Amino acid sequence: MSVAVLLIAHGSRRNAANHDLVLLADEIRRIGRYAIIEVSYLELTEPTIDQGGRSCVAAGATEVLMMPYFLSAGVHVVEDLQKHRRQLTEEFPNTQFQLCPPLGLHPLMAEIVLARLEEGQQAAVE
DSSP states (O other): OOEEEEEEEOOOSOHHHHHHHHHHHHHHHHHTSOSEEEEEESSSSSSBHHHHHHHHHHTTOSEEEEEEOOSSOOHIIIIIIHHHHHHHHHHOTTSEEEEOOOSTTOTHHHHHHHHHHHHHHHHHHO
């Protein structure tokens, strides 16, 4: 079974904001746990979620882990991303599409927030 990761962000009109997801994908590739890693965006830019899913399948994925780069399970995650998951499953019935939990309340999130708070304090002093 070939497992792919489809990173999904909201999408922005600012290219720099969208590029963060590309950098994250590069870092995950560097770690080497998954052979296929694609980025996609819910709206405002491309590749779209459907385009990203198709790229995963074209690269040989039989399972696609759809990873929402979102902080909480709001409407986009609960409804919109599930809709895309269902559409991709219908288009590619031999491929399993699994929507993963958003970043949300993962135990490491507190550490990330504390690190960013420290960065903010340091910037205020400088």
